[in-house]
Amino acid sequence: DILQQFAAYLRPPRLAGKQIVITAGPTFEPIDPVRFLGNHSSGKMGFALAAAAVDAGATVTLISGPVNLSTPKGVTRIDVTTATQMYSQAMQCIEACHIFIGCAAVADYRVAQPASQKHKKNSQPLSLSLIENPDIIAAVASAEHRPAMVIGFAAETENLATYAKTKLKTKKLDMIAANLVAQGKVFGSDQNALQVYWPDGERQLPLAPKTRLAQDLMDLITEHYHAKDTT
């Protein structure tokens, strides 16, 4: 604790007075009352970023999908299940927000017509019709009262740099943190590596515990925020 306080003394709170909104975890899209479409995001990276942002002196709102993690100290947490709910909560938060970090693995699609009763085997259709979910990070980055910094994540299984740079541009982000994922790797793991891109630069954050990686990424975000924010 004394070491932590000493570390805090060496690193003055560079985000004091700043509002940061972070999304984390997966979204679950209902098929019927008991079944859903999900993904393997554990939420660990988003929760570590929230803790790092509090350490940097920011006021932090964490919009979380269904995860099994405890809320970091000092963080205001809003729990959601679906992409539509996460979108709605995110849009309500952005007006007062200085930095928005979209770390959640938001489902791109939801089931067109979730059933109100559990599908029975002999009556269940053999295909699920899907419709597109709102693109939360693109909506935040294109909003009228857009936060000064909007940072996205790209979890890819191939073509990491290409996909990430395309998302950075088409979604009008200020920065994107990209990582390679595969089942059993990264998702759920306590370690990760990130390739971070912004419109005129990039940086490699090598394999490290997610808590350490979150601090390094938050430092990078803070530098960019202060360089951009002239108020």
Place this chain on the structure above:
Amino acid sequence: DILQQFAAYLRPPRLAGKQIVITAGPTFEPIDPVRFLGNHSSGKMGFALAAAAVDAGATVTLISGPVNLSTPKGVTRIDVTTATQMYSQAMQCIEACHIFIGCAAVADYRVAQPASQKHKKNSQPLSLSLIENPDIIAAVASAEHRPAMVIGFAAETENLATYAKTKLKTKKLDMIAANLVAQGKVFGSDQNALQVYWPDGERQLPLAPKTRLAQDLMDLITEHYHAKDTT
């Protein structure tokens, strides 16, 4: 601990020397390396049954889908993800098994062709083709070296008694424990109520903590096992 030992003294181990196999939790069926079809089973009821079976003196193997629960003391746990994996593990266990309890919420369907790379938004089909998974409990109950008792679960959102009695008969089960479920109710909860059916009878186990309910159900299973087993 003294109280526990005293309780154990009052209730002699009625399943000493018996092998019990229990499945628990959901199965997750891959769509691509990061997305899956899942369900809201928490695994709590199956894990409570495993603990109750150990208390009754049985040797217990617990085949569990992806859950966030610690293994009850004295239980051998086998972790699986998909219905196909659970089927394979279950079929390997049944020959030496006296009582099989299928408490897992096994996905009825899996994705016909899971993708090896993450689907991209603009290339992802707008419908998912599904194919039927093996019916684990029906396969166990119809196997040549079938356990003496095969107990299934039915989680329904409507028509509980009808669906449960139909499953009992068509799947050739010795007993079925049925409960009404809806999102946010039962799944994940620490309480539940069960309607238990066997070919010539039924019993209501009213709302109680899952640990208590598991003990009552295990007592009922034990009675039926000893009534049936004449060896």
